[in-house]
Amino acid sequence: MPDLWQDAMDHAVSLARTAGTLVREAVQNDMKEKFPTHSFIGEESVAAGEPCKLSDSPTWIVDPVDGTTNFVHGYPFVAVSIGFAVNKKLEFGVVYSCIEDKMYTARRGKGAFCNGQPLQVSDQKEINQSIIATEFGSDRHVEVVDKIFSSMRNILCLPVHGIRGVGSAAINMCLVASGCVEAYYEMGIHCWDIAAGVVIVEEAGGVLMDVDGGPLDLMSRRVIAANNKMIAERISEQIDACAPLRDDAS
Numbered sequence: 001m002p003d004l005w006q007d008a009m010d011h012a013v014s015l016a017r018t019a020g021t022l023v024r025e026a027v028q029n030d031m032k033e034k035f036p037t038h039s040f041i042g043e044e045s046v047a048a049g050e051p052c053k054l055s056d057s058p059t060w061i062v063d064p065v066d067g068t069t070n071f072v073h074g075y076p077f078v079a080v081s082i083g084f085a086v087n088k089k090l091e092f093g094v095v096y097s098c099i100e101d102k103m104y105t106a107r108r109g110k111g112a113f114c115n116g117q118p119l120q121v122s123d124q125k126e127i128n129q130s131i132i133a134t135e136f137g138s139d140r141h142v143e144v145v146d147k148i149f150s151s152m153r154n155i156l157c158l159p160v161h162g163i164r165g166v167g168s169a170a171i172n173m174c175l176v177a178s179g180c181v182e183a184y185y186e187m188g189i190h191c192w193d194i195a196a197g198v199v200i201v202e203e204a205g206g207v208l209m210d211v212d213g214g215p216l217d218l219m220s221r222r223v224i225a226a227n228n229k230m231i232a233e234r235i236s237e238q239i240d241a242c243a244p245l246r247d248d249a250s
């Protein structure tokens with residue numbers, strides 16, 4: 001039987017690559033010209049063998065296309081995510097949800113905004129009145145998938161109002177900042193998926209945590225972003241944690 005959609009899918013993959021390359025080159029070249037002493041960590045540069053080490057020097061942490069699978073399938077949540085750290089501390093974050101045309105921005109100490117409008121996390125304190133965002137991730141090893149399912153089952157049965165996920169870590173974090181969902185957690189993400197969102201969530205009044213309840217470690221590939229510590233801790237208690245290979249492992 002002929003594969004009707006392979007041609008369309010090949011075209012989508014090539015489009016995704018073209019768009020990603022365009023954004024990556026624009027950001028990387030522009031940044032190198034404008035800030036020649038700065039460092040760069042990005043999904044494509046790391047895939048090309050460049051190091052993924054956060055040093056004290058000003059560092060751009062960039063995902064040109066967060067939500068690649070969405071993009072390939074035309075699922076309408078795709079973002080450009082740009083975080084900026086100095087002395088290993090994130091200073092600003094920009095997430096552009098391209099299809100929705102929503103520009104999320106936050107600078108440390110100066111608030112978080114969407115298209116210029118201030119953002120504030122939800123004031124909900126009850127987990128059973130909360131919506132939690134998460135993703136299934138991209139790891140298909142059965143032991144990892146089992147942990148993802150058992151964590152999700154535990155959280156669903158707390159109970160919570162619902163579980164959602166738009167297929168982009170950066171946009172999920174912006175939804176926490178916007179107050180639409182109380183929290184987002186995931187294991188298996190990368191630093192470039194969440195760096196910008198970290199500042200946006202914090203500046204909207206939210207908190208970040210590791211899935212084990214400790215402080216967030218940007219390179220650990222695990223995150224909880226929540227409207228408050230209470231909700232973050234309730235989620236952390238339910239997570240069957242796994243430890244993906246750290247971003248800075250090699």
Ligand code: IPD
Nearest residue numbers: 066067068135137167168169189
């Ligand atoms: C992915 C998305 C997705 C998340 C994955 C990420 P990518 O980023 O953020 O929502 O579940 O863990 O890797 O690959 O589209 O840049």
